[in-house]
Structures are given as C-alpha cells and as structure tokens.
Amino acid sequence: MYNILFSDLDETLLDQNGQVPEINQRAIEAMQKKNKLFVIATGRSYNMIYDIQKQVHTYNCEKQYSLCFNGGLVIENKGNHVLYFKGLDKKDARILFDEGQKRGLCMLVFTMECCYIFNADAYEVERKKNQKAPYKVMDGDLDEIQEDIAKMLLMKRDMDYLRDLKASVEPKLAGHVALSFSSNRYMECNAAGVSKGAGLAFLCDYLQIPVSEAIAIGDNYNDISMIQKAGLGACVASSHADIKQTADYVCEKDYAEGAVAEVIEKFMGGVK
Known part of the structure; x- marks a missing residue:
C-alpha cells in the first residue's frame, strides 16, 4: 500500500x-x-x-x-x-560563482527569500516573472548577497558542456557540494548530502x-x-x-x- x-x-x-x-x-x-x-x-x-x-x-x-x-x-x-x-557554504558558492563568471554562464543564486540572477539570460528572467517570485538581476559580485545561500544553478543549453563543467569543478569542491542536472540546461548545486x-x-x-x-x-x-x-x-x-x-x-x-x-x-x- x-x-x-x-x-x-x-x-x-x-x-x-x-x-x-x-x-x-x-x-x-x-x-x-x-x-x-x-x-x-x-x-x-x-x-x-x-x-x-x-x-x-x-x-x-x-x-x-x-x-x-x-x-x-x-x-x-x-x-x-x-x-x-541545509544550504551551501559561502566558500563553495564562491568557487562555483567564480567558475561561472569565468565562463560567462547565467547563474541563479537562491536564498530563502529571493533568486539573484547573474549574467542574466532573458528566458530565465521571464521565467521568474511568470513564477511570481522575488528575483533580482545582478551586475556585481556574489559578496553582495548577505543571506544564506540555499543552492545555485549554472545554466547552459548544452548538456555535454555541463557534464564537462561538472567534471572540471568537482575536484575544487572537495566533496562539499552535490551536483546534478535538470531541465536539459541546469547544473544544480546543493550542499553535499542534499x-x-x-x-x-x-x-x-x-x-x-x-x-x-x-x-x-x-x-x-x-x-x-x-x-x-x-x-x-x-x-x-x-x-x-x-x-x-x-x-x-x-x-x-x-x-x-x-x-x-x-x-x-x-x-x-x-x-x-
């Protein structure tokens, strides 16, 4: 049953x-x-x-x-x-953020109350509007976010690219972050064990x-x-x-x- x-x-x-x-x-x-x-x-x-x-x-x-x-x-x-x-440690979030910035990827950084969008992709911004949820398009650095970070998304419409990205960044994270994929465009980044x-x-x-x-x-x-x-x-x-x-x-x-x-x-x- x-x-x-x-x-x-x-x-x-x-x-x-x-x-x-x-x-x-x-x-x-x-x-x-x-x-x-x-x-x-x-x-x-x-x-x-x-x-x-x-x-x-x-x-x-x-x-x-x-x-x-x-x-x-x-x-x-x-x-x-x-x-x-259970959210991401700021040190691990920094590694992910710097990698995304270096590659010019759209990144979505989630806190409990807001989604912060870096290197904004027009579709992702429109999607957040449609979800009627708080979001903010960011031009600056991760340090501007003071709240606890729940998770991050690194976005690319190329799954082979994202798999290569995962293989490249995992050694830098020392097992502290769980990486997975969704919607054929996201590398999902959560704390290990999540x-x-x-x-x-x-x-x-x-x-x-x-x-x-x-x-x-x-x-x-x-x-x-x-x-x-x-x-x-x-x-x-x-x-x-x-x-x-x-x-x-x-x-x-x-x-x-x-x-x-x-x-x-x-x-x-x-x-x-």
Whole structure:
C-alpha cells in the first residue's frame, strides 16, 4: 500500500505552460480524499510554487508538505514552517560563482527569500516573472548577497558542456557540494548530502511513514535519488533513457498527458 506521493514539477507534474493538467488535479484530489499525501518535490524555492500548491490543494495547509531546493528545504506548508534546511557554504558558492563568471554562464543564486540572477539570460528572467517570485538581476559580485545561500544553478543549453563543467569543478569542491542536472540546461548545486531522495527519507521519517509506502515520480537527473529511494520509483514517458533504467515503472503517458494521474490510478487506488 502506498500512502504518500512525491512529484517533481517541470516535465513531470506540469504541462508546457507550467500548469497542473486537469487530469492530474482530479487524480490528486481523489488520493487526498483517501488521506494519502501529495508532496511537491522541486528545485524551486517555496515562494515559487504557491500557484501550483493551490492547484493541488496544499497551499498554506496544515499537515501538507513540500520539498524545495532539491530537498535542501523541507517545509510544512502552513506558514512555510521549516522542518529542515541545509544550504551551501559561502566558500563553495564562491568557487562555483567564480567558475561561472569565468565562463560567462547565467547563474541563479537562491536564498530563502529571493533568486539573484547573474549574467542574466532573458528566458530565465521571464521565467521568474511568470513564477511570481522575488528575483533580482545582478551586475556585481556574489559578496553582495548577505543571506544564506540555499543552492545555485549554472545554466547552459548544452548538456555535454555541463557534464564537462561538472567534471572540471568537482575536484575544487572537495566533496562539499552535490551536483546534478535538470531541465536539459541546469547544473544544480546543493550542499553535499542534499538530494530529493534524502528529503523524501527525512519527511517519511518525520511523518513516521515507511519509505516502502512512498512513491516518487520524476523525469531528470536530479530526480534519480528519490526514484531510487522510494518504495516505488516512476518516471514519465519522455524521461532520458538512463532515468528510465533507474525506475520501477515507466509511464505510458508524458507529463502534459497526465503521467502523475497514471501513477495514482495504477498504484494508489484510482480516482473513484
């Protein structure tokens, strides 16, 4: 029996317009009526997912939860109550920032309250506008950010380039940073030990739900840890071949077609 479902957002739960398809909304509401939990598991900050939480009936609700920053932040949605947080050390952030500056990469530096965009890419700025979240385009240096850094993204629309970047920068980080990829354009940079899988395990332990009763669904490399950690790991039809190899179940449907609803209907009792 599965009692909790962790879902990635982009290219998993959301359609091309960043909305939750109606078929997914109906399935999620049905599972919630059976007292099963739906948990957003995202690389975004909590203040970038309010509209999505509203669509899945978890916004500002007690005993409803979200994993943010790839598991670096776990919250109860009511009042964004922090259950767990682990951010990047400033020294490690400096190494990543200097590498990105040297290469002229667009970099997104996330704190709890704001996304700071360096070497701004027009699409990334527009995306933050659409997410209705606080952001600031920066012309200066990382030292201008005084808050704790939750995570960083280094952006390049070239996955081979990003893989080479990862291989180049990892030795400089001495194991202090976890690097992964998402959305075919980001190298995600979190503190070592942070992952969606670790966040899943933390929340299951906090709620005293066996991990064996958890399902996780995603599509990309930063989802692998939770796909592997969950009792049942699923991925959408358009996932990379190596993501599919890690999953227990590969959906017949793609993200816009209702892959999340497919998993709910198949493994969590349907929408009746």
